[in-house]
Amino acid sequence: MALRSLKAAAKAVTLAATLALPLALGAAPAARAAEGVAVPDTKFSFDGLFGTFDRGELQRGFQVYKEVCSACHAMHLVAYRNLREIGLSEAEVAAVAAGYQIPDGPNDDGEMFERPGRASDRFRRPFANDAAARAANNGALPPDLSLMTKARPGGADYVHALLMGYEAPPEGVTVMEGMHYNKYFPGHQIAMAPPISSDGQVQYADGTTATVDRMATDVSAFLAWAAEPELETRRAMGVRIILFLVILGGLTYAVKRKIWARVH
Amino acid sequence: MASGLHESSFTNPVVRWIDQRMPVFTMMQKEYGTFPTPRNFNYFWNFGALAMINLMIMIATGIFLAMNYTAHTSLAFDSVERIMRDVNYGWLIRYVHMNGASMFFIVVLVHVWRGMYYGSYKAPRELLWILGVVIFLLMMATAFMGYVLPWGQMSFWGATVITNLFSAIPLVGDSIVTLLWGGFSVDNPTLNRFFSLHYLLPFVIAGVVFLHVAALHITGSNNPLGIEPKGPQDTLPFHPYYTIKDSVGIVVYLIVFAFLVFFTPNYLGHPDNYIPANPLSTPAHIVPEWYFLPFYAILRAVPNKLGGVLMMFGSIAILFVLPWLDRSPVRSMRFRPIARWLFLLWTVNFFVLMYCGGMPAEEPYVTVSRFATAYYFGYFLVILPLLAKIERPLPLPESIARPVLRGGGPLPGAATAQPMEKA
Numbered sequence: 148m149a150l151r152s153l154k155a156a157a158k159a160v161t162l163a164a165t166l167a168l169p170l171a172l173g174a175a176p177a178a179r180a181a182e183g184v185a186v187p188d189t190k191f192s193f194d195g196l197f198g199t200f201d202r203g204e205l206q207r208g209f210q211v212y213k214e215v216c217s218a219c220h221a222m223h224l225v226a227y228r229n230l231r232e233i234g235l236s237e238a239e240v241a242a243v244a245a246g247y248q249i250p251d252g253p254n255d256d257g258e259m260f261e262r263p264g265r266a267s268d269r270f271r272r273p274f275a276n277d278a279a280a281r282a283a284n285n286g287a288l289p290p291d292l293s294l295m296t297k298a299r300p301g302g303a304d305y306v307h308a309l310l311m312g313y314e315a316p317p318e319g320v321t322v323m324e325g326m327h328y329n330k331y332f333p334g335h336q337i338a339m340a341p342p343i344s345s346d347g348q349v350q351y352a353d354g355t356t357a358t359v360d361r362m363a364t365d366v367s368a369f370l371a372w373a374a375e376p377e378l379e380t381r382r383a384m385g386v387r388i389i390l391f392l393v394i395l396g397g398l399t400y401a402v403k404r405k406i407w408a409r410v411h
Numbered sequence: 412m413a414s415g416l417h418e419s420s421f422t423n424p425v426v427r428w429i430d431q432r433m434p435v436f437t438m439m440q441k442e443y444g445t446f447p448t449p450r451n452f453n454y455f456w457n458f459g460a461l462a463m464i465n466l467m468i469m470i471a472t473g474i475f476l477a478m479n480y481t482a483h484t485s486l487a488f489d490s491v492e493r494i495m496r497d498v499n500y501g502w503l504i505r506y507v508h509m510n511g512a513s514m515f516f517i518v519v520l521v522h523v524w525r526g527m528y529y530g531s532y533k534a535p536r537e538l539l540w541i542l543g544v545v546i547f548l549l550m551m552a553t554a555f556m557g558y559v560l561p562w563g564q565m566s567f568w569g570a571t572v573i574t575n576l577f578s579a580i581p582l583v584g585d586s587i588v589t590l591l592w593g594g595f596s597v598d599n600p601t602l603n604r605f606f607s608l609h610y611l612l613p614f615v616i617a618g619v620v621f622l623h624v625a626a627l628h629i630t631g632s633n634n635p636l637g638i639e640p641k642g643p644q645d646t647l648p649f650h651p652y653y654t655i656k657d658s659v660g661i662v663v664y665l666i667v668f669a670f671l672v673f674f675t676p677n678y679l680g681h682p683d684n685y686i687p688a689n690p691l692s693t694p695a696h697i698v699p700e701w702y703f704l705p706f707y708a709i710l711r712a713v714p715n716k717l718g719g720v721l722m723m724f725g726s727i728a729i730l731f732v733l734p735w736l737d738r739s740p741v742r743s744m745r746f747r748p749i750a751r752w753l754f755l756l757w758t759v760n761f762f763v764l765m766y767c768g769g770m771p772a773e774e775p776y777v778t779v780s781r782f783a784t785a786y787y788f789g790y791f792l793v794i795l796p797l798l799a800k801i802e803r804p805l806p807l808p809e810s811i812a813r814p815v816l817r818g819g820g821p822l823p824g825a826a827t828a829q830p831m832e833k834a
Contacts, residue, residue, distance in 0.1 A: 196674050224489070224492050224496065229496075290686075293492070294492070294685040294686075297677060297682060297685040298682050298683070298685035298686045299682055300682050333695075374685075376496060377495070377496075377502040381502065381503075381506075381673050381676070382673060382674065384503075384673060385669060385670075385672070385673020385674055386673075388669050388673065389666060389669050389670065389673070392662055392665050392666045392669060393666065395662050396659070396662040396663060396666065399655070399658050399659050399662050400659050402655055402658075403655045403656055403658070403659050406651050406652060406655050407652065407655075407656075410450065410647060410652070
């Protein structure tokens with residue numbers, strides 16, 4: 148009887164188990180994607196394990212959010228001061244914030260009032276409450292976008308695909324009153340009218356030509372940053388920590404070999 | 412030496428002073444220093460230490476999270492996001508805690524698998540094994556309640572589905588559910604009591620872990636050959652041999668853990684849990700966390716609700732009686748030519764259940780789940796009792812030291828091998 152082959156078999160089983168786990172898990176998102184249409188891959192600077200955000204793209208994306216999306220969609224987890232992280236100066240942040248009237252109060256007279264925004268304020272919500280949002284949007288509630296790329300399978304790729312996915316319904320499909328056909332939306336009927344419909348809809352401050360695809364890509368990147376503002380810090384820290392652990396592991400293993408050499 | 416003081420062998424005056432009055436240093440020296448440990452452990456024996464480290468990581472990160480978390484239905488979700496965005500390194504603490512739960516289950520599942528493969532549950536280690544199953548159950552309860560705390564869609568609907576299972580119990584089921592909820596639906600009182608229990612249970616786990624280790628140090632560890640050490644030539648002092656071997660495992664474990672936390676922190680999670688809980692909108696598929704999927708598949712494999720619930724809890728409960736279902740005196744599967752393959756098949760079967768648990772409840776997954784469930788239980792209830800009677804085990808080695816000293820090569824011929832020990 149060969150103990151060695153048994154050992155090898157046991158090792159193979161562990162390996163198989165370790166490998167099978169992610170496979171079993173990976174199957175779940177695939178199944179979800181199968182219900183709709185597979186979301187096409189968009190090239191983003193933050194793709195992969197080591198990607199970082201493109202500050203210019205994030206600023207353009209913010210401009211698209213500000214001028215288009217923010218008419219209906221709140222981003223209540225993001226504060227104006229966070230815009231420093233995408234490269235706006237302190238003065239620019241103060242100017243952006245001051246452009247909004249923020250509800251505050253009550254004051255000493257017990258009255259609620261509005262005041263110009265400050266850097267510490269969260270993004271102003273377009274509607275006072277969900278009921279007001281529904282009333283203004285044909286009964287549909289525009290979701291908060293702070294975590295959108297984390298809250299949908301496919302993330303930023305999905306957001307981009309959705310923005311580009313409006314088309315005429317295929318033959319035999321009737322779209323309900325007030326709804327729009329979208330290739331990538333689950334169920335294909337979405338209440339949101341195509342938000343980015345024509346080239347040049349936004350006049351980019353940096354002079355970039357605002358094609359529909361450019362605007363959709365930029366705003367998807369901005370939402371990815373808003374959902375995971377820690378992404379760059381996290382990845383940079385991860386590289387250093389894993390390098391440290393690999394070296395520590397090598398040293399530990401060398402010590403282990405040396406100690407065990409006494410009894411082998 | 413004054414009477415009543417413990418006789419300490421430590422020479423450092425401070426250590427000695429304490430040790431004479433409260434011999435914790437002597438105890439540590441005995442249990443973790445010189446403790447005689449079989450010399451032939453493979454790396455599967457790392458996972459107990461890894462689980463211990465993991466528990467400490469979870470408690471440490473959890474305490475800091477609790478300082479910043481608000482257990483209220485209207486504030487919980489945003490308080491977690493505030494941790495992610497505004498608390499210094501809050502994202503790190505939360506991702507470590509969140510992925511730490513997955514790492515804990517990976518580590519503990521391997522630890523349990525090792526116990527099953529090498530027969531660590533057999534006499535005299537039955538109580539040690541039972542305490543381990545208690546820890547596993549407590550972990551599942553803790554993990555489930557922890558997943559509810561961020562109050563996302565999966566938190567809410569997972570809590571609704573799982574607590575509703577108890578309503579299948581005849582007569583008292585509905586009262587139990589009301590008690591769990593603290594009302595008539597999953598709501599603020601539910602969240603409050605889950606938070607309280609989620610903070611309490613890890614310390615209960617720590618207590619049972621202490622008992623688990625205490626029991627281990629009476630019987631001593633099992634080993635890959637499954638035969639008892641026959642003398643000092645078969646063992647090594649725990650320190651430095653296994654402290655250093657565990658250290659190697661800990662670093663490898665930390666590398667995997669770090670990869671999850673820093674590069675794919677949400678891979679094992681579900682996107683729906685980044686949508687705030689909404690009692691009026693049910694997600695298309697309610698899926699529990701990955702570590703519950705095999706048991707979820709067993710639940711759904713049974714067409715009857717009560718039956719499904721009983722089978723699901725039974726799939727864990729059966730582990731309590733495993734030492735009495737498997738009566739073969741040979742511990743290690745290395746020497747059980749039939750049981751070994753049927754157990755490896757059981758392992759594959761476990762992953763099949765995990766896969767089916769993550770799929771919608773439709774064909775072919777339901778039928779596959781049913782066969783897999785049948786094999787899960789059949790292994791314990793039919794195969795193991797039967798094999799104890801009919802299987803002819805391979806000859807066991809004479810002692811641990813012999814094969815080990817020969818570098819794990821072929822064992823001596825049948826002439827020197829002992830017939831299997833009849834316990």
